[in-house]
Amino acid sequence: MIEVSHLVKRHGSRAVVDDVSFTATTGRVTGFLGPNGAGKSSTLRILLGLDRAASGTALIGGKPYRSLNRPLLQVGAMLDGPGANKGRTARAHLRWVAQSNAIPSVRVDEVLALTGLQDAARKRIGGFSLGMGQRLGIATALLGDPDILVLDEPTNGLDPDGIRWMRRFLRSLAYAGKAVLVSSHLMSEMEDTADDFVVIAQGRVVASGTRAEVKCVHASLEDAFFALTDEHTEYRAATDYPDSSDGEGQR
Known part of the structure; x- marks a missing residue:
């Protein structure tokens, strides 16, 4: 289980979490879920030991990430894409990461097959499509x-397939029994993917619960999201449009 409790992170006098x-x-x-600048990435960086909180805790299996022995055996993470040297092949990259945590090399071929990359194992990562990089x-x-x-x-950036x-x-x-935490701004996609939701805006949780609990009276998760975060978003929806009858914009 992941447990985040009363987490606070500040940049100067401003609380980003x-x-x-x-x-x-x-x-x-x-x-x-949350709009740009909501504090999602900052929270995940603290959870994964890449940044420090001013107060509160972020635990993985009851422990801070930094105290985990061979952490890849307990938590796997992807932040900012694959984070791989573009001159390496996919297999070489995975072997290097596996060796860092004493993971048997046979596991490399297993994860290549799981993610459909077995045919690209010897291809250099610099030639990967965005979707292959995400895989x-x-x-x-x-x-x-x-x-x-x-x-x-x-x-992010994937085509419909x-x-x-x-x-x-x-x-x-x-379904295999893993706990999967996914940060996203694609509401419609998350509605089809996630079981539970945490919505954050300006560093604070504004809603959490199951799909039904977060949607509440709204027709969709997207509608609920905008109702919860509208005052915090970078782009506000226009409520008034020019009257086309006045001839403006007509040729």
Whole structure:
């Protein structure tokens, strides 16, 4: 389980993460949703030991990430894509990561097959499409067969076929009993993927719960999201449009 409790992170006098609390449990996909600048990435970086909080805790299996022994066996993560040297092949990258945590090399071929990259194993990563890069990031996260996965925008930039593949794959991980935490800004996609949701805006959790609980009276998760975060978004929807009858804009 992932447990985030009363987490606070400040940049100067501004709280970018402000008393954030939530859990992500085994056998379920948890969508971590919010507009740009909401504090999603900062929260995930603290959870994965890449940044420090001013106060509060972020625990993986009851422990801070920095205290985990061979962390890839307990949590797999993808932040900012695969994070791989573009001059390496997919297999070389995975072997290097596996060796860092004493993971048997046989696991490399297993995760290549799981993510559909076996035919690209000897291809240099610099020649990968965006979708292949995202799959490589997932393969890297799965190397240690961890019970917990933390993925930041895994569908970012994917075409419809890639998004459908990612949705099904994330669901399969949850069915296998893993806890999957997915940060995203694609509301409609998360509505088809996640079981539980945490919505954050300006560093604070504004809603959390199951799909039904977060949607509440709204027709869709997207409608609920905008109702919850509208005052915090970078782009506000226009409410008044020029009257086309006045001839403006007509040729």
